Amino acid sequence: MSAPATSSPAAGHVEPSKFHFYIQVAMILSVVTGIEVVLVYLPLPKWFVVTALVTLSAGKFMAVIFYFMHLRWDKVFCTILFFIGLILAGGTMWALLHLFGAEASKPISSIVGLLVF
Amino acid sequence: MAQRTPLMPPLLHMTRLRSASRPILRLIAALTGGFALLLLTGCSKLHQVFSLSGPQSTMVTAGPVASRQWDLFMVTVWVCTFIFIVVGSVLAYAQIKFRAKTEADEHAAPPAEAGHGNPFVEIGLIAGSVILLVFIAIPTVRDIWYTHDVPEDEKAGAIEVTATGYQWWFKFDYPSELVKLPNGGEAPLSTGNELVVPANTAVRVQLRTVDVIHSFWIPKLAGKVDMMPNRGNFLWFKADKPGYYYGQCAEYCGESHAIMKFRVIALSAADYIKWLDNQKLSARTVTAQSLAADAAITHVRFASLKDTGPNSTLAGSPDFDADPFAAWKKMQDHDAGENAALITAGRKNFSDKTCITCHTVRGHEGIGIAGPELTHVGARSSIAAGVLENTPERLHQWIKDPAYFKPGNKMYHGGYIDVATGQPKFTLSDSEIDTLVAYLHSLK
Amino acid sequence: MSSHAATGAIDHHHDHTTATGIPNKKLLWWAFLASDCMFFGTLISTHLVYRLNPPPGNAVPTEIFNIELTSFSTFILLMSSLLMALAVNAIQRGNVKSTRLMLLGTMFFGCIFLGGQVFEFTHFVFVKKMTLSNSIFGSTFFTLTGTHGTHVAIGVLLLGMMYVRTFKPTSGNGLLRNFAHLGAVCVTMGVSFIWFVPGMIEVIYGLPLGEFLSHHAVPLSVGVAAFIAVLWFGRTAGPVEFGEKNAGDIEAIGLYWHFVDIVWIIIFTAVYLLEYL
Amino acid sequence: MAQAIAKSDYTGAAHAPTKPTFGLFARPTAKTGLVGWLTTVDHKKIGMLYGGFAILFFLVGGIEALMIRTQLIVPNNRFVSAQLYNELFTMHGTTMIFLAVMPLNAAFFNLLIPIQVGARDVAFPRLNSFSLWVWVVGAILLNVGWISHFVPAWDFGGAPDVGWFGYSPLTSKQFTPDLSTDFWVLGIQLLGLSSIVASLNFIVTIINMRAPGLTMMRLPVFTWMALVTSFLLVLALPAIAIALVEVMFDRNFGTNFFEVSGGGQPILWQHLFWVFGHPEVYILILPPMGYVSEILPTFSRKPLFGYPIVVFSGVAIGFIGFGVWSHHMFTTGLGTIATAAFALATMAIAVPTGVKVFNWIGTLWGGRIVTRVPMMFALGFIWMFMMGGFTGIMHSAAPADAQQQDSYFVIAHFHYVLIGGATFALLAAIHFWFPKFFGRMVPEFWGKVSFWLIFVGFNATFFPMHFLGLNGMPRRTWTYDANMGWNEGNLFATIGAYLLGVGIFTYFAVLVWSFFKGKPAGNDPWDARTLEWSIPSPPPEHNFASIPKVHARDAWWYEKTHQDEIASEKAELMKAEEAHGGIHMPDQSWYPLFAAAGLLIGAYNFAQLKHPVLILGNQVLSSHLPLALAGLGILVLACYLWSLEGPGGYHIHLDAKGNATESRGGYHH
Ligand code: HEA
Numbered sequence A: 001m002s003a004p005a006t007s008s009p010a011a012g013h014v015e016p017s018k019f020h021f022y023i024q025v026a027m028i029l030s031v032v033t034g035i036e037v038v039l040v041y042l043p044l045p046k047w048f049v050v051t052a053l054v055t056l057s058a059g060k061f062m063a064v065i066f067y068f069m070h071l072r073w074d075k076v077f078c079t080i081l082f083f084i085g086l087i088l089a090g091g092t093m094w095a096l097l098h099l100f101g102a103e104a105s106k107p108i109s110s111i112v113g114l115l116v117f
Numbered sequence B: 001m002a003q004r005t006p007l008m009p010p011l012l013h014m015t016r017l018r019s020a021s022r023p024i025l026r027l028i029a030a031l032t033g034g035f036a037l038l039l040l041t042g043c044s045k046l047h048q049v050f051s052l053s054g055p056q057s058t059m060v061t062a063g064p065v066a067s068r069q070w071d072l073f074m075v076t077v078w079v080c081t082f083i084f085i086v087v088g089s090v091l092a093y094a095q096i097k098f099r100a101k102t103e104a105d106e107h108a109a110p111p112a113e114a115g116h117g118n119p120f121v122e123i124g125l126i127a128g129s130v131i132l133l134v135f136i137a138i139p140t141v142r143d144i145w146y147t148h149d150v151p152e153d154e155k156a157g158a159i160e161v162t163a164t165g166y167q168w169w170f171k172f173d174y175p176s177e178l179v180k181l182p183n184g185g186e187a188p189l190s191t192g193n194e195l196v197v198p199a200n201t202a203v204r205v206q207l208r209t210v211d212v213i214h215s216f217w218i219p220k221l222a223g224k225v226d227m228m229p230n231r232g233n234f235l236w237f238k239a240d241k242p243g244y245y246y247g248q249c250a251e252y253c254g255e256s257h258a259i260m261k262f263r264v265i266a267l268s269a270a271d272y273i274k275w276l277d278n279q280k281l282s283a284r285t286v287t288a289q290s291l292a293a294d295a296a297i298t299h300v301r302f303a304s305l306k307d308t309g310p311n312s313t314l315a316g317s318p319d320f321d322a323d324p325f326a327a328w329k330k331m332q333d334h335d336a337g338e339n340a341a342l343i344t345a346g347r348k349n350f351s352d353k354t355c356i357t358c359h360t361v362r363g364h365e366g367i368g369i370a371g372p373e374l375t376h377v378g379a380r381s382s383i384a385a386g387v388l389e390n391t392p393e394r395l396h397q398w399i400k401d402p403a404y405f406k407p408g409n410k411m412y413h414g415g416y417i418d419v420a421t422g423q424p425k426f427t428l429s430d431s432e433i434d435t436l437v438a439y440l441h442s443l444k
Numbered sequence C: 001m002s003s004h005a006a007t008g009a010i011d012h013h014h015d016h017t018t019a020t021g022i023p024n025k026k027l028l029w030w031a032f033l034a035s036d037c038m039f040f041g042t043l044i045s046t047h048l049v050y051r052l053n054p055p056p057g058n059a060v061p062t063e064i065f066n067i068e069l070t071s072f073s074t075f076i077l078l079m080s081s082l083l084m085a086l087a088v089n090a091i092q093r094g095n096v097k098s099t100r101l102m103l104l105g106t107m108f109f110g111c112i113f114l115g116g117q118v119f120e121f122t123h124f125v126f127v128k129k130m131t132l133s134n135s136i137f138g139s140t141f142f143t144l145t146g147t148h149g150t151h152v153a154i155g156v157l158l159l160g161m162m163y164v165r166t167f168k169p170t171s172g173n174g175l176l177r178n179f180a181h182l183g184a185v186c187v188t189m190g191v192s193f194i195w196f197v198p199g200m201i202e203v204i205y206g207l208p209l210g211e212f213l214s215h216h217a218v219p220l221s222v223g224v225a226a227f228i229a230v231l232w233f234g235r236t237a238g239p240v241e242f243g244e245k246n247a248g249d250i251e252a253i254g255l256y257w258h259f260v261d262i263v264w265i266i267i268f269t270a271v272y273l274l275e276y277l
Numbered sequence D: 001m002a003q004a005i006a007k008s009d010y011t012g013a014a015h016a017p018t019k020p021t022f023g024l025f026a027r028p029t030a031k032t033g034l035v036g037w038l039t040t041v042d043h044k045k046i047g048m049l050y051g052g053f054a055i056l057f058f059l060v061g062g063i064e065a066l067m068i069r070t071q072l073i074v075p076n077n078r079f080v081s082a083q084l085y086n087e088l089f090t091m092h093g094t095t096m097i098f099l100a101v102m103p104l105n106a107a108f109f110n111l112l113i114p115i116q117v118g119a120r121d122v123a124f125p126r127l128n129s130f131s132l133w134v135w136v137v138g139a140i141l142l143n144v145g146w147i148s149h150f151v152p153a154w155d156f157g158g159a160p161d162v163g164w165f166g167y168s169p170l171t172s173k174q175f176t177p178d179l180s181t182d183f184w185v186l187g188i189q190l191l192g193l194s195s196i197v198a199s200l201n202f203i204v205t206i207i208n209m210r211a212p213g214l215t216m217m218r219l220p221v222f223t224w225m226a227l228v229t230s231f232l233l234v235l236a237l238p239a240i241a242i243a244l245v246e247v248m249f250d251r252n253f254g255t256n257f258f259e260v261s262g263g264g265q266p267i268l269w270q271h272l273f274w275v276f277g278h279p280e281v282y283i284l285i286l287p288p289m290g291y292v293s294e295i296l297p298t299f300s301r302k303p304l305f306g307y308p309i310v311v312f313s314g315v316a317i318g319f320i321g322f323g324v325w326s327h328h329m330f331t332t333g334l335g336t337i338a339t340a341a342f343a344l345a346t347m348a349i350a351v352p353t354g355v356k357v358f359n360w361i362g363t364l365w366g367g368r369i370v371t372r373v374p375m376m377f378a379l380g381f382i383w384m385f386m387m388g389g390f391t392g393i394m395h396s397a398a399p400a401d402a403q404q405q406d407s408y409f410v411i412a413h414f415h416y417v418l419i420g421g422a423t424f425a426l427l428a429a430i431h432f433w434f435p436k437f438f439g440r441m442v443p444e445f446w447g448k449v450s451f452w453l454i455f456v457g458f459n460a461t462f463f464p465m466h467f468l469g470l471n472g473m474p475r476r477t478w479t480y481d482a483n484m485g486w487n488e489g490n491l492f493a494t495i496g497a498y499l500l501g502v503g504i505f506t507y508f509a510v511l512v513w514s515f516f517k518g519k520p521a522g523n524d525p526w527d528a529r530t531l532e533w534s535i536p537s538p539p540p541e542h543n544f545a546s547i548p549k550v551h552a553r554d555a556w557w558y559e560k561t562h563q564d565e566i567a568s569e570k571a572e573l574m575k576a577e578e579a580h581g582g583i584h585m586p587d588q589s590w591y592p593l594f595a596a597a598g599l600l601i602g603a604y605n606f607a608q609l610k611h612p613v614l615i616l617g618n619q620v621l622s623s624h625l626p627l628a629l630a631g632l633g634i635l636v637l638a639c640y641l642w643s644l645e646g647p648g649g650y651h652i653h654l655d656a657k658g659n660a661t662e663s664r665g666g667y668h669h
């Protein structure tokens, strides 16, 4: 990221068509989505389904950002930039879910009705 | 590295200071500093500015939770003071030692390649900071667990109460102390604004709120825990000895947050039982006969306030401030010169002026729950959530104009006047208020 | 053409006039998307936090969701991402015609997705009786998916503007024509996702076609008229000032569009699928 | 070199003049006068506008503070009512943070970043102007409620009164039914929008617009801190933005996010607020750390000690800052584990912060310290910030914090970091860069007088507050009883506050005087280190006659010691630039202003959505919806025209004497 402007990489290149490649990616994505939907109905252990769902959607996520969004071909700084946000957002979500999942955080809304006068 | 030429002098004059104005400046600095000191000493109450001995002092602790918290605080203070002295000395030394002394100094060429840090110094300082933090971290973690809940070995003897925050007063319930309701059934004993507990016993307080967030804080006994809507928060404390403790709501909760206070009164075990027994009784009914029956009672009343104008201080009377606990105890006795006729008229006015719709007087007509329970209000040392001392004058003033003492107060807005129309719901003459005062003060 | 023409081709990923070689706009969008992660992170957290400890009387998601429809929407959005990628691909090769087609396709797929959401929302509110206010699930669900939907709608609008920009004539003041063109695009898209697509879904679920057509005759005919206008504006365009050099602009919008897609990937799993376990 | 020249035209588009194809308004070209300021895209003018508004609001916030202090001067005072007091502290906190310190930092970002990175403007000049005007709209919305104190017919319920962190459920319709809270919600929302947009712009500017040779590790520390701050802003603000949307929905559309009766949990607001709120305090302090890191070396005549680690610790503070938010919630019943985790994480922040302090001292060590006014404020900053930091560490010991939270001890802590820290550094920075941007010196004598008044007044005000807090005085208390032992402390603090007020007043009065009468400053009055001192004061519109080439960390010090080398290099660069067609500058535009006006109309009416529109007491519309939509329409239209208009641009040509002529070859796209 700290590369100064002075270095001049090779002159521009003609963009090769990624038409077929994109179609393939899209097909894989659709298939994965199909698998996801089917997965929840299969009589598999819950932990397995959850893990599988999370992995699959993370895979889809990565496929879209790295291929459709060109990250794979862009300067690595774009990836860093985006992942700063992604990781912080993920970390915050993780922390919030833990905070609210803790025993101390069980809401008492069930008895709130009694307190209201 | 290329050749080095001396720095070119600044293109235009810098405002010179060296000469005439420096002494003047020194003088000004000394004067302003001196002014501050003078002020401190001048008001001859220097120590008061840094006083830590008020009724809500976190230093003059009266229970294990608060003293743990203070001790931990002092750990942080010592560690930080130590760092401050070390770092501050170095900083002060550098500031004095390395100041520019000559004109030439001020335009000295910067060193060529110096000052890019020294890894050993940096790492050493980082390590030092971390070690010092560990000194704070260990007792912190230990005390987080200690202050969180009643220790195992005290759980059995602990008592359980529920404190509920209302805009802007506190209700206290004793779930394990049931009282018989006049029309049958039982309910937990309930009081308002003054929490009475046994000393030397762990008290676990369930914290609830009916409206916004409040916070339950008795500085001498324990740090605060918030009353969060929809959360089952709690806190524990223990008073080392009998006494009278000040508490206050510590979370901004709307217009009168500043004056949402309460008291905790810790009693010896025997006194506590006595108090409970009295509280469990229904409201006292005063008649000419009953008065004759308990004639031989010592009558004590707080000294009244000297000044009752609108801008007067609302603080307690000198007696009260000197020994609020004794004052509270005396409050448990029947007042001098009780007038049965006045009290009976007051009881009637209490119904007529719709007070009963918001206040409970167990055994009498009052059945409302929007305001504090008044069954034994005459035995409290303060009214209106700790704002006023419970003297007849104060009570009179309160009933006359609750909104003056507590802006936004629900007793006025909604009780006295209709919120929708702004119209008063009834009139109250001074003599009517006198009857109400007599009645309420008879409720011991 | 620009001085770049002399050197041959345009390098779409690197801009040698910036210190990093990344074009400014691209950097801006990536930074914005990093920020948008936090937006959706917060929204999804809100939703999940309340799913963790649902209050009594909360709506039961699995009784409300229509997972087939949502899976279909998800698929559509994925495909729109494909079209978007192809649009970028096309403009990078200087193929304005193909770019326009792909943009229209992306927009239309976006509208199908939005239409699905319009159908879903009306269905939830009127049939399943779950509103924004009668349960916490309603509050968080509608706000989360609604915010996502708003992102999609803004995306469609941006794509529409970009589409119209591809007709910007090389000279002459085309402002009025430009407005009319954009208006036609907006009306077409609006009609398709508010009336046409939800209606077609109703038809698939058994509403007689004739009833649907007669019920929404006015908006549908306006939509058809607008669509014809879009075609007309598209046919009569002269030489335009749009081409390879604008690839960066299209790519930037593309980034946004794909991002909206990946957010949906997460929502689909976290909000819908996980409920079925 | 070719790149440097090409950078003057960052779109890389053709230079051949083309006829305008779209335009509703003629593009403004006035450089002075009202139109010039309203439509400016010049980062320096925008910076000055930010700065001017911010100082105005600093004084407003200060007057609010003085009213607070006056109310508390004696117990049971009735100088203001409880309601007004609550409005005062809410608006004091909100104003100082969002309308004074943040925009002052934004002012310096604008003034300095492009010059320090050796560019002619920010990456997106019109977007920059948009950020400014959106900020103004937010400021108006926040303060509009005051009107109802003077004109009761404008029934807004006074200024916002929910505290600066607006804890729900106090913000719900049930407890604050009046409009003031709606204005607060939308006002903060727009200020956030403005900050996000501005920060994106600065991120791109710093990363992408650096002059040749200016590697990241040669960036001035201020610019680095600005970069970290911008990241914090774009990553922290979304949390509060969503939280505000949720409150707004609760208030207007019946959702249940924080409505207990519907199963909502008000504590969620606290989490979301502090997920933003804690990074926010570093947003307030990191730029000041940047100013100080610029000022200390300059007046110690020595490069910054440990540059890389100072930079790195800034990044570390920013990053760790995202993981400590619940230390504001130690008393909300988080449970033991969460409390411990957040307490320890909070303590960890002392380490990178300490690193900065140590390296500042290292910079002084062995230097030749020249105590000009900016240096005095910078040194004052180190001392005072350290004290504030230590009380922060005391807070992080969670059980001890149970006694301090919401007491005056917190007030003392954060005023030490916010005034002793952020404000001292800002006052240092204003004094330091004033000669650069106004071309005149501020008299040393009066500067020092104001410093001592401020220093003494500040400590007299806030040092006793530690003791007030430990003695049990809760914050946000409209009044207190005479028997609590707080009388003397409050009296003393209030007198201190007046002294502080006199100091601040002196400081700004001297600035005003200097603006008209100060001695001319010259380019480099402090013999400083960074690029802004290499150009004239005030800087010309185009900043640099030729984009500089950076050879070292303290670029200007290097240039001054290598004059021959630099001179020939410069001449060559200038020739190349003129050959290229001159200096390319972006055109002014109306649309950012129009878009902001659309936002103002939209948000002002959206806040009162469900209320009927009255004109002279007569109802003209049953709701504000149409007006809100009209505002939205203006916004969208303005944005569209903005995008059609293109960045435009013209060229500046410099003759041998440096005189500028403009050529307007046409429009670029
Ligand atoms: C500029 C703003 C700023 C800054 C920089 C800080 C810095 C810090 N703050 Fe502060 N804080 C606020 C603004 C700020 N704060 C505000 C506005 C509030 C109140 C909000 C409200 O409720 O309205 C608040 C409240 C607040 C609380 C909540 C108190 C409560 O409500 O109960 C806490 C708790 O942990 C805290 C901690 C800290 C810590 C640990 C730091 C650290 O970053 C400090 C680190 C610095 C040092 C420690 C000094 C220098 C270091 C050394 C010399 C090295 C050696 C030192 C050690 C090893 C200890 N702050």
Ligand code: HEA
Binding pocket: D058, D059, D061, D062, D063, D065, D066, D068, D069, D089, D090, D092, D093, D094, D096, D097, D101, D163, D164, D165, D411, D415, D418, D419, D422, D423, D461, D475, D476, D477, D478, D497, D500, D501, D502, D504, D505
């Ligand atoms: C950067 C932020 C900042 C700054 C600079 C200040 C500055 C000051 N603040 Fe602070 N303050 C906050 C941020 C800040 N504050 C926040 C966030 C809160 C919490 C709010 C809440 O609880 O919601 C708070 C709360 C707060 C309180 C607690 C209120 C309460 O809880 O009840 C107090 C009380 O003393 C106080 C005092 C002061 C004083 C005396 C100054 C002084 O430094 C002010 C100095 C400036 C002046 C005095 C102006 C000088 C100018 C003139 C005198 C010129 C006059 C001009 C004309 C006549 C034309 N502030």
Ligand code: CUA
Binding pocket: B165, B166, B168, B213, B214, B215, B249, B250, B251, B252, B253, B254, B257, B258, B260
């Ligand atoms: Cu209750 Cu403050």
Ligand SMILES: [Cu+2]
Binding pocket: D277, D278, D281, D325, D327, D328
């Ligand atoms: Cu914090």
